[in-house]
Amino acid sequence: MSNRNRKTYLKRVNLTISITLLAVFISIIFIIPFYLMGNMATYSTNNLYTKFTFLPSNYLLENLKTVMRGMFARSLLNSLIVSICATFLSVFVSALFGFSIAKYRFKLNKFFFNFIIITMMIPTSLGIVAFVIEMRILGMIDTFAPLILVFGANSYGAFWMTQYIRANVPTELIESARIDGCNEFMIFIRIVVPLIKPAIFTLSILIFLWSWNSYLLPIVILNSQSKFTIPITIATLGSLYFTDHAARVTGLFLGIIPLFIIFIIGSKFFVKGITEGAIKG
Amino acid sequence: MKKLTFLVIFIVITTVIISFAVVGCKGETVSSETITEESTTVEETTAEQSETTPTTVEKTPEEYSATITMWCWDAATPSALIPYFNQTYPNIKIDVVAIPYAELLQKFKTAIASGTELPDIMWLEMGFRGEAIALDVWENLEAAPYNFDRTTVFDYLYPFITNARDEVVGIDWSSTICGLAYNRHMAQEYFGTEDPSEMESLIPDWDTFIQKGIEIKEKSGTFMLSTDEDVLAFTIGQNQNEYVTNGTLNFNAAIAPTLQMVIKMRDSGIMDVNDMWSPGYFASYTDDKHMFFNFPTWMLQHFITQDTERTDTWRLMKAPGGGYAYGGTCWSIPQAADNKLEAYKFIEWYMLSSEGSRLNKDISGNLCTVKTMYQEPDFAEIKYPQLFGDQNLSEKWFTDIAPTTKVKGVSEYDNVILTELRAVLSQIKVDKSIDFNKACDMLKEAYSAKLPDLTIN
């Protein structure tokens, strides 16, 4: 008996070691470009091309100063406002939508579902002129409103929620809640939401990310420098004829850090969601 | 149930109506924006010429009061000079809005098409100058109340800043005359001299250039040129044929020579294949393997930042075939802007006044386009000892090269033509199997797709 146990134990250890090594190797491949990027931030543009090696240089403080000069803190705040609002809005709207498509039978059910899939296929960037005209009529030019509200109607999010709820929320649970006299909205909040926590966190991270990196729309909608978001600010560091590449890379690096933090926090909740979900009642 | 179907139908109908209304009133929005100004200035009736100093107009500088918006891609450079401007015009505030260069024209065109607010000053770079001017939404700066006198600036500039009706619609903030900068140690070694005038007589035309280049390459592997973009710069710059006349694209006259020259240089081995602005290109300044560089006035900043460890390595000469221009930015005022006169005062101070020109030169390294400034000895002496040693660059650029520089006009097709040309060049420079005819075919195919309305000759 103990022999057989030992064999399986060794086998498992081997497997663990080899998979871990593989993971470490792949991690290194992932991290190298970012290490290089961080390294670039420590060089001055003078030396960036000619003297770049794997070891950092000493120009980090200067680059930071250049970046900060360009209203970086302000755009950070702006990006945070836009992204946080967009995330809350989008997750809420998508979850509601997904819930109704997945669990209710009503006349337009199939039509709505096909509808969101079709909307994913149409690149709307070309309609930007009409969009700007519409925003002007609604008086929303140079405000954050269009940037936030446009994520409310995110088809990818709605699709993701729909299929996740379909797969992971048992209809019996809902039926029994109904018999117990719950009204529909309470069903949504008390039953469905706890069950789809991983999906909520995933979608929040994604929407935050997409709204943070959104580039073209803010450029066209916003007119005041004080309202610009991070991607625009970074793209304007330096000029056409003299692009301060090092400062720009530093700015990019700084711009990723909030995302990274949000991601780590979100992942922690994610893990919590895993353990909670595993002990399902 | 019925109520909800009704609601849905109602929403759909409203949206349809809105969208048609939106599309339908697009035509009106542009005209509705060219309303009579609510500008706060006094009606300008003086016909006096505004000279380089601002005090000869009726209003005193303090009385000009407004906040003008300027769309640009580099906020730092003008912002450095604004405090000085405000010493003369304390009540004109300037709101500098920096948009990334690649999106600037698009934002502007969207603003026009959608009827949103336009800036008071708009930067037009050569990359899209022709197209922007063809939009025909710019103020004529020679008319009242601006009364710009075009003889103030260099003659070669006129095709760059005038529109189809020969009205001046913008003023360049720096001159972009080009010469060839060369590594003087290499010149001494291979040509026996480092003096610019002697170099110019030793290399009177491009064929001689290529020949000497082949010899040099064989001897030591040194390239004459680092990038194909330099070749494009001087072939296009020196070619006086317009791209498009009367609906015909003059391929053979205006564009084919560039292809030919690049292929010649590629096949002779004297041209390296770096992409302009890539790390490889910057490294070629200092790797002692490249001898000549296209050198417009604004190139100084790049050399200054990249070539820091040596001194006095370069000299500037006139290129074989004469002077040409490459790049440049002008500031223009849209007709639909609100504070046009104040905007012009800023432009005037910044680029045409003595004070502004000096500050530009000292703080930003931009060399103005005003002729008379270069007759003032202290302004006209432009030396950068760590790069060019004792050579007086302004003499070379503005006294020697500028008068002989002729440029062709800008057109709305420039952007497309050059973009496609660069795309083809970037392929043929690395692929030696593409010969001249194949390259022409590739390019003509691209043009027929992007410019379907033109016949290609």
Added chain:
Amino acid sequence: MFALRAYGRANKKTTCHDKKLYGIKRVELREYITSEVQLLRERKRKNFWPYIFTSPFLILYFVFLLVPTLFTIYLSFNKWNGIDPITFIGLKNYIFIFTRDPYFFKSILNIILIMLMYIPAVMVLGVVIAAAITSRYLKWGHAFRVISCLPYITMSVGIGLIFALILDPKMGVLNKVLLYLGLINEEIQWLKEPYARYVIVVMMIWRLLGYMILLYSASMVNIPVELYDAASIDGANGIGKFRHITIPLVMPTTRFLLITSIIAGFQLVEEPLLLLNGWTSGSQGGGFANAVKSCLTPVWYIFGTAFGGMSQYGTATAMSFILFIVILSFTMIGFRIFKQKGIGSNE
């Protein structure tokens, strides 16, 4: 009425003395009616909730996305360069695209080839790695998940810069390392033919892997651990468990990822654009100057037509519409692969 009759017959009320209607006592009739009405009311109540729930999404969509879409379709039948008035030209744009345009269909072919290379690769890697992370074999799997998402959360501008720096022929790290190791003799022009396409594929895999892992993890956490334990007891090894438990149970996610990857893949523009235009900040508005002909993607070409020099919004929108039809066809094929009866069937 038939129901009433049946109700009556079932209850066998046929005496004539009570005031009867269709052989049913009025009292029972009333009871029956009230109970039926109650049922109907409940069903009605249940049935308007979904409309309320879907309305926020639909309202936002109608306001913010429907108008641009309608405008796009409208423009495709017109000629417009952004400044002159819009002129109606019917189907001329479409005819032009089908007959004289040399690039559009090539670009569609390009993107299909590129997608065929990266989508299967990244999905397979994603599901395998996600399974490894959520299983007990991998320690610090959580950290790995975070690291693998780094490429996805970086702005494309940054990615483009990094890769252009690494892949620069003269100064780039990759060539330097390869030359040093003696594997190549001359610098490889990574960003030109014929390597550029493969560079893009590799970059897409690098970028999307974290995203795949994230989404697969989200659905894998809901697989009960007991299933795996039961399979172990029955003698299944790791690979067997993976094949027979994990894969089928994440099928919904696979379907989602495949469909959305196809849709998003066809619209790929940021990565190739920033990779190949890396250093030239000087191309105004989507110019496909450095687009190696094997890498031109449809939306890149559309952007160039719409926002580059000589904007042709009409042609560009017509191209988007054609692209939409192409995407629609492929998506429907994708649904059919998963044995759906067409878009939108329930699981």
